Amino acid sequence: EVQVxxxxxxxxxxxxxxxxxxxxxxxxxxxxxxxxxxxxxGKGLECVSGISGSGGSSYYxxxxxxxxxxxxxxxxxxxxxQMNSLRAEDTAxxxxxxxxxxxxxxxxxxxxxxxxxxxxx
Amino acid sequence: xxxxxxxxxxxxxxxxxxxxxxxxxxESIDDWxxxxxxxxxxxxxxxxxxxxxxxxxxxxxxxxGGSGTEFTLTISxxxxxxxxxxxxxxxxxYPTTFGQGTKVDI
Numbered sequence: 001e002v003q004v005x006x007x008x009x010x011x012x013x014x015x016x017x018x019x020x021x022x023x024x025x026x027x028x029x030x031x032x033x034x035x036x037x038x039x040x041x042g043k044g045l046e047c048v049s050g051i052s053g054s055g056g057s058s059y060y061x062x063x064x065x066x067x068x069x070x071x072x073x074x075x076x077x078x079x080x081x082q083m084n085s086l087r088a089e090d091t092a093x094x095x096x097x098x099x100x101x102x103x104x105x106x107x108x109x110x111x112x113x114x115x116x117x118x119x120x121x
Numbered sequence: 122x123x124x125x126x127x128x129x130x131x132x133x134x135x136x137x138x139x140x141x142x143x144x145x146x147x148e149s150i151d152d153w154x155x156x157x158x159x160x161x162x163x164x165x166x167x168x169x170x171x172x173x174x175x176x177x178x179x180x181x182x183x184x185x186g187g188s189g190t191e192f193t194l195t196i197s198x199x200x201x202x203x204x205x206x207x208x209x210x211x212x213x214x215y216p217t218t219f220g221q222g223t224k225v226d227i
Contacts, residue, residue, distance in 0.1 A: 035217070037165075044208065044219060044220075044221050044222045045157075045159075045165065045208055045210075045219040045222075046219065047210075047216050047217045047218065047219065048216075049216075050215065050216065050217065059215035059216050060216065061122075061216045062122070095164055095165075100170065104212075104215060104217075105153065105212050105213070106170075106212060107155035107167055107170035107171075107210065107212060108155070108157075108165075108167060108210075109167045109170075109176065111164035111165060111166075112164065113164060114164060
């Protein structure tokens with residue numbers, strides 16, 4: 001059974017940093033692209049970043065470009081999101097999602113339970 | 122970025138109803154479109170990918186159609202478990218983008 005488990009969320013002050021992790025088990029991790037999708041309280045879904053199976057390609061939403069960095073360690077079956085210069089508008093549940101393909105052009109078929117990030121003083 | 126617009130934003134329906142949700146893209150995305158539903162406090166669940174392909178384990182009452190810029194999700198006979206918020210997502214271009222959601226309630 002495939003399992004996706006996020007961690008690292010919490011309360012952080014504006015301007016601060018946080019690193020999210022996503023541990024994946026039950027599949028050949030390097031064979032699938034991954035993404036981070038967030039959902040602000042009461043709002044819709046926003047894909048903030050994605051990365052190919054090899055880690056050689058990635059993309060970012062304009063709202064986080066230059067502040068967030070996605071990475072993966074295929075030897076540890078783990079996806080990361082380094083979030084710097086956090087703003088109040090980054091407050092959201094952050095989901096880790098597995099893509100159906102090794103490239104970034106795929107739907108997301110398996111999602112974690114989400115981790116809450118709150119940016120507030 | 123490609124903008125995705127869903128209609129309606131809210132849909133009131135009853136068990137057994139046939140319901141259709143529309144999703145429009147700001148430019149052609151061929152058939153690189155997915156549909157998800159989400160219940161409060163839960164992660165989204167993939168229903169349809171590549172516009173019309175049913176995800177494994179998803180009931181056959183769900184169907185998707187369309188290509189280019191206009192797409193539909195149809196539930197042939199609404200069941201109690203289907204009351205949720207539905208999202209479309211394009212994955213033709215990066216970053217992938219979602220519609221604003223359609224809430225299906227009683």
